[in-house]
Amino acid sequence: MNKIIDYTPDIISRNIKKVRNGLIEIKRYSDSGIRYLVWSWFYIVLFYWIWNLIDPKQGLYYILEWTWNAKNVEAHLINLLSDPNNPGYLKGGGVLNDLYVTMRQEKIEAWLWLSVPLWLFLLTGFPKWRPLRIDTERRLVYFWLWGQFYITRYPKNGYPLNVLHPRMHRPSLRWETHGALVLRIPHESKAGKWTEVDLGIHWPACENQ
Incomplete structure (x- = not known):
């Protein structure tokens, strides 16, 4: 079992990128996990x-x-x-x-x-998976997966996560605190089609990861 490492602001900042004012990118948990396994x-x-x-x-x-x-x-x-x-x-x-x-x-x-x-x-060094983007100005949450575009808009008033059906993914070989936040996002045009995107910081091997 991995030792719990405190997630410092520096570790978090390397996984959340500010693209411009009102737009941020969050790295995929699976992407970091695969690289950890390959390494x-x-x-x-x-x-x-x-x-x-x-x-x-x-x-x-x-x-x-x-x-x-x-x-x-x-x-x-x-x-x-x-x-x-x-x-x-x-x-x-x-x-x-x-x-x-x-x-x-x-x-x-x-x-x-x-x-x-x-x-x-x-x-x-394989190309990284497309991160999730959150546009706070237009209230949009979107990302690409295997050539498919998934996007949703959260309400101006209310709790944004309610439309994303969040749940926690608990890894089998790690502490619960090292799990991922899983969001459900609908397809851009196909009604009833949606996918789940896992977000979070994969358990870092060291503070500089």
């Missing part, structure tokens, strides 16, 4: 890959060795598997050319395995 897996995979790169006893070492020591690995396999009494063939009766095909596949797979941390790192 966690990135560090886990990076540690495991480095461990396998420097320790020949690890199972992944042999696979990754094809990326930096391919010539020596090829020579070792050819010398080990070739039939000295029958050039061009293997000891098991196969053709040497088949071994070359297998080794080319091993090289490709090795580079794919080695690129896993890179792909995870790129995912951390």
Whole structure:
């Protein structure tokens, strides 16, 4: 269970952006959560890959060795598997050319395995989800989701959240105070269609997040 961290004004200000007078943006809770998950897996995979790169006893070492020591690995396999009494063939009766095909596949797979941390790192920089915007001058609440526009207007007099049907989302692995505020917003033109948008500050790993 994560330790409770006080949400300071500085942490909150990094998640709520003033676009102009009367218009603010609030970051999506899910967006921060996905990045938190990806960063966690990135560090886990990076540690495991480095461990396998420097320790020949690890199972992944042999696979990754094809990326930096391919010539020596090829020579070792050819010398080990070739039939000295029958050039061009293997000891098991196969053709040497088949071994070359297998080794080319091993090289490709090795580079794919080695690129896993890179792909995870790129995912951390994936374009952020559209934030929710609140226009206090026109009393509008709106945002984009998968090419669809959702918007609603709250009354001039009264409690604005009443039209947004707010509820709290409690994460299963975090404290309730680290949950999200979920609002329901109708589609711009399709009657009866609405979606829920989760807002809030995903549990920060440190005060500077």
